[in-house]
Amino acid sequence: MTEVTEPFRYRLLIGQLLKMPIAQASRREIVYRGDTRLTYPQFAARVHRFGGVLRDLGAGMGTRVAFMDWDSHRYLEAYFAVPMAGAVLMMVNIRLSPEQIAYTIDHSGAEILFVHADFLPVLAAIRERLPKLRQVVLIRDDDIAVPEGFAGEYETMLAATAPLDAFPEFDEDTLATTFYTTGTTGLPKGVMFTHRQLVLHTLMVLTGINMSGLNGGLSREDVYMPLTPMFHVHAWGFPYAATMLGMQQVYVGRFLPEVVLRLLVEERVTVSHCVPTIMHMILNAPAAKAIDLSRWRVVIGGSALPRPLCEQALARGIDIFAGYGMSETCPVMTLAQLRGDILDGLPDRAEAEIGYRMAAGLPGPLVEVRIVDEAMNDVPHDGKSVGEVVTRTPALTPGYAGNPEASAALWRGGWLHTGDIGTIDADGYLRIVDRVKDVIKTGGEWISSIGLEEILLTHPAVSEAAVVGVADERWGERPVAFVVLRAGMEADEAALRGHVQARADAGAISRYAVPDRVHLVETLDKTSVGKLDKKAMRARATGGAA
């Protein structure tokens, strides 16, 4: 006998996460903007009422329930009640264009929508493009009238319903959540996660963030305030972890820096996570100067943690460090954890720590990360060799909804492809250096376009720089640079190529990395949202070289 028959099969369901704070009667609160304060028993009662509302609206197993709200206790209620009812929570990215919002809601198959009053104009504009939607519920903070055709208003319906005594039991591989990820090209793609995945992700996040002993940590004594939108990859999974621990939680509503700073102080927040832009905004807000931030711990994700921001935060006593993951990975893959077995005895430990805090970090428990070449061979873990980051964890999207081609590409070779290019050093630290589509493949090597841009920017005459790869018969691709000079400064192509050549001569980069051409231009091509438009530059470089 090798496999066993169990008299009882414990299922990894999201509802299990809510049992602990209730059984242990946590005396902490779930706070919304400082006004609304729910005890955990109140929160649980509302989740059961939400279950009643979903039943009243005809939601059953697999029903897609879309949610459009700011970060709130209501969103946390949806994180639990919708999957616990066997339905699937569709988290609408409210920052997308109305066209994209319409596409994602319709594509998800959502039949029920909970929408905050602030998004009623968007909904009005797209309503006729949502034929599958049969019930809409208003969420409001102020006394807004319930529009005609709506099923009702959230608080009123919660109060009026017969609460669901017990949520159903089902298989742990049942879908729980879905949301859409947008790339620079193509339509948004729907990712999805199961109960098993989200429960395991919760344990992985908690185990991972408590692993270092030198930075990080998340316990019942912490006060948690997310500064990442809750529609964005389950706010990195932290709300599930915080709720399971029965922690004090603070939700800020619509993001306003002055509100965030006030709540940070008044609610004695100790743990947050956000993108670098938000951290920069908070640290540089006038009101931030007078505040003691030394008990604050902040995980930075979404994009790389820049050194100046890291140093500024450390100078304020903040335990700041990076994390890495993506929509497809639930998201947490790595955290930039400090390790005594590396740092102890280093001559300049403080400087070394900064480097580690800025890294994507170490894979968490049960997370396997490889960096591979195009044939899926591992590249060396020497901190220099680059490859595409591929991963296996227990919490990865099985694919993109209704998109078998993109799903197959995502899962090529049985590993999830992140589309990121990175290095891994001998101690296992992952560092992201580029996107696959931007890396320059030349002479059998992968050269980071971002790395070359950083080198060009160290030249005193350079204001802006972009590097793209252009097709080359002999080398596959060759780097070509576009440079905007600082006003009143001068430098010619030879000088700029020489600047990069000097770094290659010093062994810092490959000798294949020196750009064939450096075009001096007035402005760089950019997209409508201000990002470098490397597609346009590749076209221009090819035209120029032809």
Next chain:
Amino acid sequence: MTEVTEPFRYRLLIGQLLKMPIAQASRREIVYRGDTRLTYPQFAARVHRFGGVLRDLGAGMGTRVAFMDWDSHRYLEAYFAVPMAGAVLMMVNIRLSPEQIAYTIDHSGAEILFVHADFLPVLAAIRERLPKLRQVVLIRDDDIAVPEGFAGEYETMLAATAPLDAFPEFDEDTLATTFYTTGTTGLPKGVMFTHRQLVLHTLMVLTGINMSGLNGGLSREDVYMPLTPMFHVHAWGFPYAATMLGMQQVYVGRFLPEVVLRLLVEERVTVSHCVPTIMHMILNAPAAKAIDLSRWRVVIGGSALPRPLCEQALARGIDIFAGYGMSETCPVMTLAQLRGDILDGLPDRAEAEIGYRMAAGLPGPLVEVRIVDEAMNDVPHDGKSVGEVVTRTPALTPGYAGNPEASAALWRGGWLHTGDIGTIDADGYLRIVDRVKDVIKTGGEWISSIGLEEILLTHPAVSEAAVVGVADERWGERPVAFVVLRAGMEADEAALRGHVQARADAGAISRYAVPDRVHLVETLDKTSVGKLDKKAMRARATGGAA
């Protein structure tokens, strides 16, 4: 669509736990008695060689591989290599009688045995009772000759084999470990755990012990030294957690207090776990007086943490607290965690903390605990009402090997029955008050025999006390006490009953708890190992009452 098809199914296998310290090249060591020091790459290489040895010995999926060793790096190698090979690790309780050892090895179906030289006399005495055993491997610390008929010696075979490149992949519900639990009556019973259960238990232990923020904690910066035998319920699961984190680990070999104290200091141990007797022995060893123990964290299990021991350890600066579980539960169910939401602002916080540290504690993540009456109705969580502790977690034995009757009783009503009687307070803290077989069921209430004994012991004339329940037509059972008086002291039955009655009058215990009879005796009935023999006393009480 509600359930999804995954292009890749991540399996929760024990081998996954070993990947992290290797990928992250932990520079910590696995230390045996201070002599042998293995790096993690060395350890992993030995696990792969162990896999080769198992292949050479003909072990395949489901093969039972028994292990008899002191706590060692070899045992840790077996924790990984045997289940990773698809075989089942049978952990032999070396403290049982030779007859019981023979029974358990044979009953497990073990075909292969690894045995330390210290246990060769036992093996010689029982060898002929082990017909299924076809291969025996010697483990030795000194230069002992390999006995005739043995397959070889562990280190020699590790060195000679072709290491297994890759361990097989299989279903996460595959059996991984088995061992035997002994009650006061009947034959030892075999419990068993799967890969999925042990991986989840590892995450549950790490999440649980890091949850409080006021006590506990386990991180990469800790140095772990178990003081619970590794054959005893996976040393409470900590070796799996410590290995996954790539922690410094210290294994003491045969338990000798002076060796333990030396290693505690020399290896800078910060985390251990043990039964109260061991902690008492260590704290009261002469060499312990001069040692700084203030960085030590110790989880106490196996039996209740007595207040004097708790106070003595706290006075030395040790972070001591109880945990609760049993062989059938993998084992960790609860940890005695401190909570700021309860303690903050209490007038005598230090005193309150002692009470919480001595409790069985709070159920860990995904652990459901109920206290129920005989009809499986929940009793109130008021800290006073008692019921049998039943549980559901993702890491419970599916039953007892080859014993359907005992398995059915264990899982009566779909919940695992611990056989312990406890209370749960309004904050969710579990406290164990008795064993089911000793609790006195009278007038619809369950009275703790241990609680009554503690009350009798507060009488100045009482030296020893035991209380048993005897059958009663009207009340079901009624309590009867046996008391040994202190030399030279006097008290009659009326005085002793009055002593208990006073506590009932004060509301501390039920009025049904006052014993009908208090027998003054010269000595209490005890078993061969010195425990109270309540079976004998029940017989005596019934005879006396008849």
